[in-house]
Amino acid sequence: MENEEQTHFEGSSYQALCEHVQKLSENQNTIVLKLEILSKNVDDLREVLTDFSDKIVSLDDEAADAKNLKFEVQNLKSRLDELYEMVAESKVEKESSRSDEKDGADSVRSGLSTTVTMTTGLDRDTIRSAYEDVRNDASPTEWAVFKFEGPRIVCSARGSDFTEFRTHFDDGERAFGYLRLQMGDEMSKRKKFIFMTWVGPAVSVINRAKMSTDKAIIKDIISNFAVELQLESQAEIDIDQFKDALIRAGGANYGTGIRDL
Known part of the structure; x- marks a missing residue:
């Protein structure tokens, strides 16, 4: 009787864990989709900014306002490039995370534990x-x-x-x-x-x-x-x-x- 109760408990825990992994996978799919939308918006913004930068270059280089504006645009472009790289890295990480979660479901069967990210x-x-x-x-x-x-x-x-x-x-x-x-x-x-x-x-x-x-x-x-x-x-x-x-x-x-x- 005791063995049957233990088996039932382990089966329930395993089922709950599998459901949790499934929810995590669905959340990851949603995040990846949002990242793809963000990436598209970043691409569009980069095109607009590049066009704007080209127009700024045509201004008189001796004008102080033009120089200041050119500097600000260059700085903005640099920040935008960093954001673009971050989005790309995040997409790779999320794709990797989805694969890891699938492997994690298999790992549950063999008793492997998950890793927790440390905070500051x-x-x-x-x-x-x-x-x-x-x-x-x-x-x-x-x-x-x-x-x-x-x-x-x-x-x-x-x-x-x-x-x-x-x-x-x-x-x-x-x-x-x-x-x-x-x-x-x-x-x-x-x-x-x-x-x-x-x-x-x-x-x-x-x-x-x-x-x-x-x-x-x-x-x-x-x-x-x-x-x-x-x-x-x-x-x-x-x-x-x-x-x-x-x-x-x-x-x-x-x-x-x-x-x-």
Whole structure:
């Protein structure tokens, strides 16, 4: 009797798992279809943009507006090409995933397990320590930098010299910064805090897309600041621009002010 119950339980579990695999396969088919539609739209947009770019080239090269517009178009084309590559890679991955799911159904019969994709994690102790250090007025530490080490975000540096702070953000990196700046005048001096997200110009489209999720994760600890900045070029890492952003934020509530330079 016990063997019959065990066999019935295993059969039910196997049937439920097969149904789950079938649903996953159907979802993958839907995603692939949407990607194909997106790819077609990207192709159409590329043609329009190329035609527009050709017209821009015919403008007077000495005109400042024309030069600026040409630069923007070239930059847009570069980003669009990255998006096109991402779509193509995603289609290949989804096709591969569909094949893997079919193989996975067979693997169930032989008792093989599935693989789980790891999400971004935090080195909470070092990040919290750096965060509290910057917030401590009695500490000489005025900034901290947080970077990715594999699937985790860690505190990679602390310091007080803003010139050194600027050196920690490379073109191919994603990172976060937290700074304490003194604002006001002799009559009223106050400490204000900035949370900075850095996405270098050489960062891939896929990693750019992941940044919003990763930012939400680290903001679970770094929650108090007057201004939030999203920067993508070294020229934007400028202390005067930071102070100007704080001045424009005025009495912004901590943790809610967002100012893009």
